[in-house]
Amino acid sequence: MSGIKLLGTGSAVPSKVVTNDDLAKIVDTNDEWISTRTGIRSRRYCAEGESHTSLCLAAARQALGRAGVKPEEVGVCIVATLTPDYLTPAAACLLQRELGLSEDTVCFDLNAACSGFVYALHTAECLLAAAPRKYGLVLGAEVLSRITDFSDRGTCVLFGDGVGAAVVEWRAGYPSLHAVLGCRGNDEVLYAPGVHSDRPSYIHMDGQPVFRFAVEAVPRCAREVLSKAGLGLEDVDRFVFHQANQRIIDFAVKKLGIDPAKCTGNIERTGNTSAASVPLLLDELITGGELRSGQRALCVGFGGGLTWAGALLELA
Numbered sequence: 001m002s003g004i005k006l007l008g009t010g011s012a013v014p015s016k017v018v019t020n021d022d023l024a025k026i027v028d029t030n031d032e033w034i035s036t037r038t039g040i041r042s043r044r045y046c047a048e049g050e051s052h053t054s055l056c057l058a059a060a061r062q063a064l065g066r067a068g069v070k071p072e073e074v075g076v077c078i079v080a081t082l083t084p085d086y087l088t089p090a091a092a093c094l095l096q097r098e099l100g101l102s103e104d105t106v107c108f109d110l111n112a113a114c115s116g117f118v119y120a121l122h123t124a125e126c127l128l129a130a131a132p133r134k135y136g137l138v139l140g141a142e143v144l145s146r147i148t149d150f151s152d153r154g155t156c157v158l159f160g161d162g163v164g165a166a167v168v169e170w171r172a173g174y175p176s177l178h179a180v181l182g183c184r185g186n187d188e189v190l191y192a193p194g195v196h197s198d199r200p201s202y203i204h205m206d207g208q209p210v211f212r213f214a215v216e217a218v219p220r221c222a223r224e225v226l227s228k229a230g231l232g233l234e235d236v237d238r239f240v241f242h243q244a245n246q247r248i249i250d251f252a253v254k255k256l257g258i259d260p261a262k263c264t265g266n267i268e269r270t271g272n273t274s275a276a277s278v279p280l281l282l283d284e285l286i287t288g289g290e291l292r293s294g295q296r297a298l299c300v301g302f303g304g305g306l307t308w309a310g311a312l313l314e315l316a
Contacts, residue, residue: 003176004125004136004168005316006297007069009283010062012055013162013270016047020157027153034157035268039246043160043271045145052085052143052163053094059165060095060137067135067167071099074167075133076124077107080116080275081141082192082304084109091141106131113190114242114303115181116140116275118311121168121299122179128170139165140275147192149202158245159203160271164279169316177311178228180221184213190304210306211248217302218252221310225298229312233258236312237295238285242302243267243277264290274303282313291315 019042020031035041046055056079064071079091086094092107101107106127112119117140124136144159189209193199218241226232233256241249243265253263266281273280278299285291293315300310 001176002129002170002172003174004128004170005174005314006166007169007316008063008067008167009279009286010059010066010165011163011280011283012058012062014044014046014050014055016045018043018045023157026150027156029153029157037247038158039267040157040271041268044162046143046161052081052083052091052141055161055163056091056095056139056141057098059163060099060139063165063167064137069135069167071101073133073135074101074105074137075131076127076136077101077105078120078124078136079109079139079141080112080120081109082111082113082116082274083143083146087195095137112307112309113305114244114272114274114277115301115305115307115309117164117278118179118299118301118309119181121166121311121313122177122181122309124168125170125177125179134170136168136170137165138168139163140277140279142274142276144203144272144274147201147203149200152202154207155203155205158272160273162270162273162276162280164276164283166279166282175314177313178225179309179311180224180228181309183305183307186306190306211245213306214244214248214302215251215255217308218248218300219255221300221302221308222256222298225310225312231312235296236262236298238291238297239263240278240281240285240297240299241265242300243270243281244272244303277301286315
C-alpha cells in the first residue's frame with residue numbers, strides 16, 4: 001500500500017469581520033433569519049491590501065513551517081480555487097515564485113468548487129507517487145466576496161473568504177486516502193457565469209435542490225470511503241465536512257448515526273468558504289488539539305458541479 005499522510009497545516013483569513021448585523025444594513029435580512037437557517041453569524045472579507053495571493057502565501061508558509069518542510073523539497077503544489085487573482089497565471093504558479101519552489105515542481109490550480117480541496121489531495125497523492133520529491137503543498141483558497149451579489153439576500157449572507165493549506169508526504173508504507181470523487185453535471189442550481197458572458201459573474205444558487213443533493217451526497221460519500229478502506233464509522237476520529245450550512249451537517253450526522261461531538265465545525269465564524277472550508281477546519285482542529293498524530297479525519301466536500309469528494313486522511 002502507498003499513500004500520503006498529513007504533516008502540517010496552515011491558514012489565513014482576512015482582517016475584515018462582517019457580521020449578520022452588518023449585512024442587514026445593506027440587504028433585507030437580520031441576524032436571527034441568517035443564523036437559524038444557516039448557522040452563520042459572521043464571515044471574513046478581504047480588505048484593502050489583502051488578496052487571494054497574499055492569503056495563499058501566508059497559509060502556505062505557515063503549513064511548511066509547521067511541517068518542517070523546505071520549499072525546495074516540495075514536488076507538487078496544487079491550489080483548489082474558483083476565485084484566483086488571475087485566470088492565468090495560476091495561483092499555484094505565483095506560489096512557486098514567491099515561495100521559491102523548484103522550477104520543476106508540478107504547479108496548477110484545480111476547480112471543483114467546494115469539493116476542490118479533497119479533489120486536490122487525491123490528485124497530489126497520485127502525482128507524488130511519480131514525483132522525485134515526495135512532499136506536496138495543497139491549498140483550498142477562496143475570495144468569494146468578489147463574486148457575491150450583495151443585492152441577493154439569499155446568497156450574500158452565505159459566503160466568506162479564507163485559505164487553508166496542508167503539507168503532505170507520500171511514502172510506500174503510508175495508507176491510501178481511499179478517495180471517492182464524483183459529479184452530477186449541473187449548471188442550473190449552483191453556478192457562477194464566466195467573465196464576459198451575458199450575465200454578471202456572481203454566485204447563483206437555488207437553495208432547496210442544493211440542500212437535497214447535499215444531504216444525500218455527504219453520508220453516501222462518507223460510507224463509500226470507509227467501505228474502500230475496510231473501516232467503520234467508529235474508526236474515524238473526526239469528520240471534517242464542508243461548512244456550507246449547519247442544517248446540512250446536522251442532517252448528515254443524523255443519517256450516519258455518528259456522535260455530533262466528532263463533527264463540530266466553524267461555520268458560525270467563517271461562513272461558506274467553498275474550497276477553503278475543509279482545510280480551514282482541519283487547521284483549526286489540529287491547532288486546537290482536537291486532531292492529533294496517528295488519528296484519522298474523514299474529509300467530505302460537496303458543491304457546484306454538482307461535485308462530491310471524500311477522503312480518509314491520517315495525521316503523521
